[in-house]
Amino acid sequence: MDKIAVVGGAGRVGESAALYLMQQNLCREVAVIDIAEGPAKGAALDIAESAPVFGSDTRVWGSSDYADLKDSDLIIVTAGLPRKPGMSRSDLLDKNIAIMDQIADAAAEHAPNAMMIVVANPVDVMTYRAWQRTGWPRNRVFGQAGVLDSSRMAWFLAEATGRSMADIDAMVLGGHGDQMVPMMRYTTVNGIPVENFLDQAKIDEIIERTRKGGAEVLGLRENSSAYLAPGASTVEMVESVVNDRGRVLPCVAILDGEYGHSNCAMGVPSILNRNGLDKIVELDLNERERGEFETSLAAVEEDLARLK
Numbered sequence: 001m002d003k004i005a006v007v008g009g010a011g012r013v014g015e016s017a018a019l020y021l022m023q024q025n026l027c028r029e030v031a032v033i034d035i036a037e038g039p040a041k042g043a044a045l046d047i048a049e050s051a052p053v054f055g056s057d058t059r060v061w062g063s064s065d066y067a068d069l070k071d072s073d074l075i076i077v078t079a080g081l082p083r084k085p086g087m088s089r090s091d092l093l094d095k096n097i098a099i100m101d102q103i104a105d106a107a108a109e110h111a112p113n114a115m116m117i118v119v120a121n122p123v124d125v126m127t128y129r130a131w132q133r134t135g136w137p138r139n140r141v142f143g144q145a146g147v148l149d150s151s152r153m154a155w156f157l158a159e160a161t162g163r164s165m166a167d168i169d170a171m172v173l174g175g176h177g178d179q180m181v182p183m184m185r186y187t188t189v190n191g192i193p194v195e196n197f198l199d200q201a202k203i204d205e206i207i208e209r210t211r212k213g214g215a216e217v218l219g220l221r222e223n224s225s226a227y228l229a230p231g232a233s234t235v236e237m238v239e240s241v242v243n244d245r246g247r248v249l250p251c252v253a254i255l256d257g258e259y260g261h262s263n264c265a266m267g268v269p270s271i272l273n274r275n276g277l278d279k280i281v282e283l284d285l286n287e288r289e290r291g292e293f294e295t296s297l298a299a300v301e302e303d304l305a306r307l308k
Helices: 012-023 037-048 090-110 123-134 146-161 200-211 213-221 228-242 287-305
Strands: 003-007 029-033 059-063 074-077 115-118 141-144 247-256 262-273 276-280
Touching (some): 003 012, 012 228, 029 037, 037 059, 123 247, 123 262
């Protein structure tokens, strides 16, 4: 890609994503856009000054002007108020929806042909709002959540089993919240079901820890929610799009009949390539998985109803 813009780029998640984009040489330039010009330019300069260490030729620069979204091929939205201890992702909805509206309107005006990856919480609702507000086709607007949740669960499994991270494939579906759906039937160690390595009690413990993964980091940090893993997870999605990899990654997608639902946003396995979110993969859910999926979707739809 020629240009990727990170809106909210002076925040911790945005800055991390911009750094990883530069490190991996995924585009010719990264625009760090934030509401305050000084922090945006400062974050960009700090990242740019580390480029020689990584041998990267990506140009990184900062701005507070939404007009600088012009000619972006991809817009990553991390802007929004972060969670504080005791807050749920849904608690952020009323405050962050106004921010998303401004960004979506600016994107539609200045970069009408771009793709958008939404990271701001509550990400399922924010992704839906971005799609609704821009009027773009659903393949161009999708959200980051399941990649992060799956990465967290994979780390917990590696920690518990002692097996290499390279061998662990984890899958988490559903809304990015306490009702997310860790899919243990589709979670393996080099193709071997995880049940061959851990007993059910330990698996249940890891499932619960995955659902509370963000809150755990927030509670330990005290003054910050997670930002390194979210930034890395976002750039994993970008890499699949930029290099036309066609990877199957769990993303927040706008459903149009898949899994029996339409006109809503939900975390589902998706194929990412040069077209953006090219296709949703429908898994054959068993009764328990279907029940958990529906419960998770109901929580997302409850928030979506507040938009209307």
